[in-house]
Amino acid sequence: MRLQITTPLSVLVDEDSVRALRGEDETGSFGILPGHAAFMTSLTISVVSWTREDGTRHHCAIRGGVLAVTEGRAIAIATREGVPGDDLATLDRVVLARFQSELDTERIEGAEHARLELNAIRQIMRYWRADGRRDAGRFT
Template sequence: MTLYLTIATPTEIAVPRGPVYLVRGDDESGSFGIMAGHLDMLTVMQRAVLRWRTEAEGPQRFCAVHGALFVVRDGEEVEVSAREAHCGDDLARLEREIASARTEEKERARGERVDAMRLHARAVRSLVAHLRAPGATEIGI
C-alpha cells in the first residue's frame, strides 16, 4: 500500500498528489505521524508545519499551513486544504519567509485600519459641515 499526499489552497495546488513514505504534523492535541495503512483521520490545523519524506531515508520536505483541514482517507490518501501554504526544502529559510509574510500582512492590515479611520473621520466632518450649513434645520438632541 502506498501513501499519497496533496496540499491545496484556494488558489493553487501547493503540493501535487504524489507518493510519500511518512507525513508528520501537529494539531491542538499534539504531534502525529501518518504512514500507509493509517486509520481515517480528520483534524484542523490553525498554524502548523507539515513534514514528509518520499522514502524512508530520503530528504525531508516542509510546508507551513494556516487554517488547514487535514484528512486521511482509506489509509492511502492524505489531503490538506489550507487557506495558505508555503512549501520548501529548507526549514530555516521557510521560517524566515513566513515571518516576513506575517510582518507584511500585519503592516497591510494596519494600513487598512488607518484608511478606514480616515474615511470615517471624513464622513463625520462632512456630516457636521452639512448640519452647520446655513438653512440646516435644528436637531434637538
C-alpha cells in the same frame, strides 16, 4: 496518505506517499498518521513538515490556512501563500519572517483604512448637522 497543499493560484504539493505530517494551529503542534479521524483546523503561519514512505522529510512554509483530513487517507491544506522547500532552516528563518512582516503590514493598512472611513463618516455627519433644514434620512 495523499497530501495536497494549494493556494488560490496553484498546487504547491501533490504527493501520494506521505507516512506522517506535522502541522501547527493556535493550540500548538500536532501530528497526523494514516487512519487519523476526520479532522479540520485553522493553521497559523508556520512550517508544515511531512515524511514520505521512503523516509525523506519535506517542508512547506505556509501563510496560515485550513487543514482537513478525510477518511484517514487524505490531507488537504488550503493556504493564501506557501513556499515548499527541503531546507527547514531557510524556510523557518527567511520565509516565515517575510510572512509575519506582510501580516503586520496588512494589519496596519487595515487600521488606517478603518480610520479613513470613520473620518469620512464624521465629515458627513458634520455637514448634515450644519444645516438644520436637511433631513438626515434623505439626500438631496
